[in-house]
Amino acid sequence: MVTDSMRAEVERLKREKDAVILAHYYVEDDAQDLADFVGDSFYLARKAKELSCATLVFAGVEFMAESAKLLSPEKRVLMPDPTAGCPMAHMVRRSTVEEARERYGEDLAVVCYVNSTTETKALSDVCVTSSNAVRIVGRLPQRNVLFIPDMHLGHYVAEQVPSKNVILNDGFCVTHEAIELVEVQELRAQHPGAVVCAHPECASWVVDEADYVGSTSGIIERVVSGAEEDYVICTVHGVHHEIDLRLAATGQQGRKRYYFPRTTPVCPNMAKVTGGKVLACLRDGTGETDVDERFAAGARRALDRMLELAR
The missing domain is CATH 3.40.50.10800 (NadA-like)
Incomplete structure (x- = not known):
């Protein structure tokens, strides 16, 4: 529960540090209540890029904070709980992408769900979210689409866009699949x-x-x-x-x-993100997120293409 003193301290710290708090719908109630903007992955990705502030506090899981840093490299991005990961983000192998590119050549688009690591994004042609995946896949010029890492979202996209040959990967969200x-x-x-x-x-x-x-x-x-x-x-x-x-x-x-x-259905990683941790990371500057520069340019390109094609 957010107390008046907690809210007052958060407001003071946001002014001092030129900070904005973003929260995903899945995190704890009190973390959402402290946020300036609450939304799904696509909405928050756009906000991260559009906002003019020095610091973003991202109440979500690791891939979300990384995406915010990729889209706004000039901003400081803080995670209330740096251990809040996403198992699905790691459920794809580089060899899967390389083998598909070798088989299909130029007529392959690698489409990467935003729930993925920076390295996986860098291997891809475009990122998508659940709110825009069907639209973006339908707009791609290639007939063959390798959809990574989520096989369930990929299966749904394949049904909605039957003109494409959608190749699935063995990844999934453990909470939704359960x-x-x-x-x-x-x-x-x-x-x-x-x-x-x-x-x-x-x-x-x-x-x-x-x-x-x-x-x-x-x-x-x-x-x-x-x-x-x-x-x-x-x-x-x-x-x-x-x-x-x-x-x-x-x-x-x-x-x-x-x-x-x-x-x-409770995501154990999202449940780690509480209002108390939002306040603590804003106050102490902890949980700073950075990205591997070896993959940053490619990952940023895939995210930017998502924002362009989703218009």
């Missing part, structure tokens, strides 16, 4: 008429069960703007905070209900 179809079906049975909303990082059998498939921000918007009263949410539990805030702001709290699977 969402069980039987638990989703239980909720649908308990709440007839409920709209099932799923993130495309979920396994295909959960995505196939869904009435709506979209990014984190897309799922939040579907719940807030939808006409239905009941929703089943298949993504990380952290989105509940933003949904509650928006439902309250629009006078819908109590009229709408939403449910998560019985085995609550």
Whole structure:
């Protein structure tokens, strides 16, 4: 919980250090409450580049802070918890990319989900997020697409853009993949008429069960703007905070209900990021993020191309 004294100290430190706080929807509620901007990966990547400040405090996981540093190398980027990683970011081998390039030549685009390391981004032609992957893949001139590292998002993109030959990699989000179809079906049975909303990082059998498939921000918007009263949410539990805030702001709290699977989807790394850690890193200047300069130029190029093609 954010106290008045905590908020006052954060505001003072932001002024002193010319800092802005960014937070992902999946981090703890109090970290979101201290943020100047809360959003999904694509929104936060754009903000990181657009903002004119000396310091960014990125309440998220490692690849997000690295992306912010790549897009704004002149800024100091701080992570509230430097141990907050992303297992999927490391689930791709250089040899997978090299073998695909050798096989398909110029008619191959390597498309990299932003949930990846700086080195993996540097191996790629363009980055994507769940909110723009379908659009960007559809706009690429190459027919063959190696989609790394997430096979589930890649599978969803392949279904939405059948004109492309999408080659999948054996990577996945451990939290989204753990969402069980039987638990989703239980909720649908308990709440007839409920709209099932799923993130495309979920396994295909959960995505196939869904009435709506979209990014984190897309799922939040579907719940807030939808006409239905009941929703089943298949993504990380952290989105509940933003949904509650928006439902309250629009006078819908109590009229709408939403449910998560019985085995609550919690990202253990995002859960490390708390309001107390946001304050501590801003006060002490800890958790500074840097990127490997051997890969920075290539990774930055892939991120910049994402921002260009997503327009």
